[in-house]
Amino acid sequence: MQIEAVKAAYRRYARFYDAVFGPVLQPGRKAVVNALQCRPGDRVLEVGVGTGLSLSLYPRSVRLTGIDLSHEMLQKARARAAKHKLDHVEALLEMDAHAMSFPDQAFDKVVAMYVVSAVENPARLLDELHRVCKPDGEIFIVNHVRSDNLIIGGIEKGFGRFSDQLGFRPDFELSHMLDGRHEVTQVSRINFFWKVMRVKNGVVRQRF
Ligand SMILES: C[S@@+](CC[C@H](N)C(=O)[O-])C[C@H]1O[C@@H](n2cnc3c(N)ncnc32)[C@H](O)[C@@H]1O
Numbered sequence: 190m191q192i193e194a195v196k197a198a199y200r201r202y203a204r205f206y207d208a209v210f211g212p213v214l215q216p217g218r219k220a221v222v223n224a225l226q227c228r229p230g231d232r233v234l235e236v237g238v239g240t241g242l243s244l245s246l247y248p249r250s251v252r253l254t255g256i257d258l259s260h261e262m263l264q265k266a267r268a269r270a271a272k273h274k275l276d277h278v279e280a281l282l283e284m285d286a287h288a289m290s291f292p293d294q295a296f297d298k299v300v301a302m303y304v305v306s307a308v309e310n311p312a313r314l315l316d317e318l319h320r321v322c323k324p325d326g327e328i329f330i331v332n333h334v335r336s337d338n339l340i341i342g343g344i345e346k347g348f349g350r351f352s353d354q355l356g357f358r359p360d361f362e363l364s365h366m367l368d369g370r371h372e373v374t375q376v377s378r379i380n381f382f383w384k385v386m387r388v389k390n391g392v393v394r395q396r397f
């Protein structure tokens with residue numbers, strides 16, 4: 190997937206994203222925020238924050254930064270933060286997650302919700318998540334991963350050719366992100382479609 194195709198897809202989605210992807214993806218957002226076990230004052234980065242559907246889930250005691258590639262999605266997130274007076278949201282920035290402008294080890298917690306299958310280069314994204322997270326920090330990902338079921342996985346693979354138009358890879362596999370350098374230790378899922386993953390020192394733990 191090319192960056193311009195991703196931007197074009199989310200420009201199209203922005204108006205109706207919340208209606209289509211709001212409630213259906215909310216269990217995964219909640220699972221990630223719960224797993225973070227945020228402490229007061231934690232600096233949290235949410236990469237690919239989209240329209241900000243997760244913003245109100247975080248405790249008000251954290252300092253939250255969201256970034257996204259899509260201007261149109263971010264506009265929705267900013268409007269949401271203003272409307273609901275989400276004072277824990279320090280910044281919502283237009284930025285490419287492949288090359289973030291934050292210094293190394295800037296955040297206590299780093300989160301990517303339904304993003305690793307939507308970026309051009311998932312392996313580079315994972316490197317960036319590690320770079321900006323403190324060594325004793327936490328990185329959590331929630332995403333769909335291509336099914337092991339031969340029929341469903343086959344259908345997802347078939348839809349893979351439409352990734353540019355869809356704005357995500359329906360046939361996303363962990364190998365796209367791990368690139369041979371990171372390790373998968375355990376497998377579990379929050380429901381049929383989505384898995385929450387904890388990434389620690391280059392190891393992706395799908396059970397935590
Ligand atoms: C499926 S949406 C998920 C949005 C949000 N996290 C949610 O839970 O609804 C994927 C988001 O990733 C963003 N995205 C894709 N590639 C990106 C990149 N390279 N840098 C930052 N954001 C990116 C898209 O613009 C889009 O808002």
